[in-house]
Amino acid sequence: MTNRKALNDIGWSFDNSYAKLPESFFTKQDPTPVRSPELIVLNEPLAASLGLDADALKSAEGAALLAGNEIPEGAEPLAQAYAGHQFGYFTMLGDGRAILLGEQITPQGDRLDIQLKGSGRTPYSRGGDGRAALGPMLREYIISEAMHALGIPTTRSLAVVATGQPVTRERDLPGAILTRVAASHVRVGTFQYVRGAGTTEDLRALADYTLQRHYPKADLGDGANRYLVLLQEVIQRQASLIAKWQLVGFIHGVMNTDNMTLSGETIDYGPCAFMDTFDPNTVFSSIDSQGRYAYVNQPYIAAWNLARLAESLLPLLHEEEEQAVKLAEGAIGTFTDLYQAQWLAGMRAKLGIFHEEEEDESLIEDLLKMMKNHQADYTNTFRALTFDKLEDTPLNGTPELASWYERWQARLGSQQESRDQSHQLMRSSNPAVIPRNHRVEEALEAAENEGDYSVMNELLNVLSNPYAHSPEQAEYAIVPERSRPYRTFCGT
Template sequence: MTIEIGWKLDNSYVNNLPELFFTKVNPTPVSSPKMVILNYPLIRYLGLNVQTLQSNEGVAIFAGNKIPEGAMPLAQAYAGHQFGHFTMLGDGRAVLIGEQITPLGERYDIQLKGSGRTPYSRGGDGRAALGPMLREYIISEAMHNFGIPTTRSLAVVTTGESIARETRLPGAILARVASSHLRVGTFQYAAKWGTVEDIRILSDYTIKRHFSYIEDDENPYLSLLKEVIKRQAALIAKWQLIGFIHGVMNTDNMTISGETIDYGPCAFMDTYDPATVFSSIDIHGRYAYGNQPNIAAWNLARFAETLLPLLDENQERGVKLAQDAISDFGKLYHRNWLTGMRAKLGIFNEESEDGSLVEDLLNIMQKYRADYTNTFVALTFEKLEDSSLFSTDEFLKWHRRWKDRLSRQQESNNSSQQLMKNSNPSIIPRNHRVEEALEAAVKQGDYSVLERLLDALSNPYDYSIKQADYSTPPEPSDRPYRTFCGT
């Protein structure tokens, strides 16, 4: 029966890395699992059979009650700087089942999150609550639809068991898909508790898996550092352009592949403010929206430190190579961000004053507490009656500058508008609509609200009628919106 599902599992992580990096462990079975959501397009892309995965066998696999043929389950070891403090970590509530080889020959990790205790659980129960797992499903799929590199969600099952948090909550397991779960923290773990040879083996494996085109470079380890920097510069720029706030940018939550990972206390910004923080545990604003590029650079510097023994036999030269590479992050990030901002404003070519044009708009938006997403939508369609911002002298002056800027390019107004439509989503996962969907699912067992939200988010650049209801910001409140890790 498992052959019909379409599993084509490989296990390169366990077959190529020393046991320092993992512990073989099976998921802990649960009492009465039930499928609550399946990602049909992703199932097909992975080469799996939808009908079989909908059956009891599919439920049993996603619940950890049955191990698919070819799987070699394991928990990965890694470390991390959590809010700046270094500690040993690891998969405390997740098990990597194996790596699915798709019909296109691509390799994706299949991981069960919330599947029970592992040797890295650090006193935790290894379980997850339904709300946070559904939240990760919603946000990760939205990110994918925005065109932002991300881990994805394959399925969520309830376990039939409750778990203890502040209260008793229904338990759930998320099946997560990633091009890999290699993290900056994986390299930190090797540097702290392994040998230089362990770092080399890990680096060689990473290059082969994600960056095979640099294998023959003169200094492949320096090339590895530069490639990770490039991918993160592109990723963080995309976060900023969409108004996404990760909330917990610890080094264990930065992937080497350049994918967004771990959607714990994440949220999307409504009112534009660089100081926006949603996470309940980020009391000092370390991971605020405006700080994300700087934190990414800090995390990448920690990654560079782990590679120093490989960069050059001479430590001083190795440090210089690492510093030069890290110093490029700011320039790469800003280039990506400004290119994206030009697109959001319908600008095709480059002029030296574009940066100030963008910054001046953002400053006006911050001053008048304008909605980030809706402001760009209004500019796209010239619907400038939708906000008090648009009647201010500052904005009217800026608007004339913007129109003058658009006139200095060859592309037509229609082309500019199409570029803006392709760059400015009409819908984001508004925090109050996400909470509405989660509350209906968790408290009432009603998944229809969640399904409608996912349907609206399936094409965020569609500007369809069904998306209109989801574009309204939340009502003003004296209580700031807060998110929680769900651990």
């Protein structure tokens, strides 16, 4: 028998604004119950920030709720409709294995989506079973929390619950449900869906909603084109986000338009990974055979995706199509400069440089070229420069490095800031650890094959403060030699 008091004691405070939008945007539906929910991992600091009682979530009632067997008071479960360009091809989509429970209002007054991923079939499942396997859900938990610790805007993971039911992929795998927390799940693909399937007034309702929810401080003064402002704000936020990805060597792997949020958060951790050896053409995803979403292409794909958003907004930008197109093109045209400025600022910080000089770009590009030519590890090279331990890189002893190092030192010496200040800037800009691919696989294998979660918990602890540069993190910075390229796979 369900203990309703225990459920109510968890601390939910729902106010569901998305459910008030036109009904064509979603389908109201409860999650499909599972056999025997068991809590695997709970993000207690995140729970506290949401105003939730972690101890209550650890109870049997809490596990039942996180599995979708129980619906919290105030929730209005629904599956969202959206479309998307997947590897360049347009298709109608939607939450095929996820249910949005509702929007939690935190003690700080923030509004955050609470979504169950792997919660059963929906009208958008397209023949799928609507379920998720334990490994991919734990992968999303690990990577999303690592991204948060690195200071990169991201959806977050509150919990993973085992379902007690297998899911069949190439073989039977243990099933699981992830509780995802997001500023919202409004995507470029949401706008594409409404543009194609809805009315202009539906599109206006979605755009107004997005402005109010994510850009309440945007300048919408007299005479402002509010929908052009929305597009410009999203472009700025995405330029910043993609620059942050590039600066830590993160490769998303599946940058479809349904995986680009209007909030500017990273979403969907399927075939993602972090780059070890620096190579701009690195691809990890097994399904990206053409390299569309390679590391070097991520800024270009972001601009392409944003152009699809601009196309969707055309009816709102101007009543005359030709003028609307000009406005859209002008906005999209700013992305490259915005991204480049953010990336250069981040790279300067990684090298301890405080102020802009003309020579900086060539200094950065020459370093990256050396790293590629000598197959140097991306993260560890910047870590070695931070602590002046060049012997830790394959660049050590090369004539190119000697010449480059002299230029770099002269550049640092030209600043008013001290060498100690530069060192502190580098420490706070260059992580000691990232979710190394072999470490993530180790954790997932122990969890899936042996029911051992200690490896994952230790990894999560190390990743929780990546800029600490503590002795405990040293072994997690070691990169093993690989006999073959690392590959990741889509969690569906």
